[in-house]
Amino acid sequence: MKKRKIPMRKCVACQENKPKKELIRIVRSPEGNVSIDHSGKKSGRGAYICNQKSCFELAHKKKTLQNQLAAQVDDTVYEELKKQVSETRD
Template sequence: MKTRKIPMRKDIVTNQMFPKKELVRVVKNKENEVAIDPTGKAAGRGAYIGLDVEIAKKAKKKRTFDQAFKIKVDDQFYDDLIAYVDHQQARKELFGK
């Protein structure tokens, strides 16, 4: 059986390539609303961040999504992102892949 190609994406905080399943997609839509995209299929400009709380905290400190989307992103979004990444990381540790 032929092995499948694993889609890779770049984490915008660390600039490292990771398999798509190990990242979280953040999307900006036409109304300049920034949101977490758990499905990875929402319409709009997307950027990826690793499933690590330290990476999410670094993104908040550097205001990474402000630079990536060229808009002012609310602090509440970064807090929600950190909480989401923490939750997903805990799920991954509990249930595995």
């Protein structure tokens, strides 16, 4: 029986390769809107971040999401991301 290949993605903050399912995807749509992609299937340019508070804080401080997506990331996206990270790590 063949083993399925697990898709790996790199966190923009810590630069670690992890399984895609363990990361949070932030996507810039073709129209230029930036949002969190809960399904992992939205079309557009995507960036991945670990589900850890330290990675969120590093990405926010260094503005790595803005650099990776080549778009302005709104504060509402950061607030939603912060909420999602803190909910999963309690």
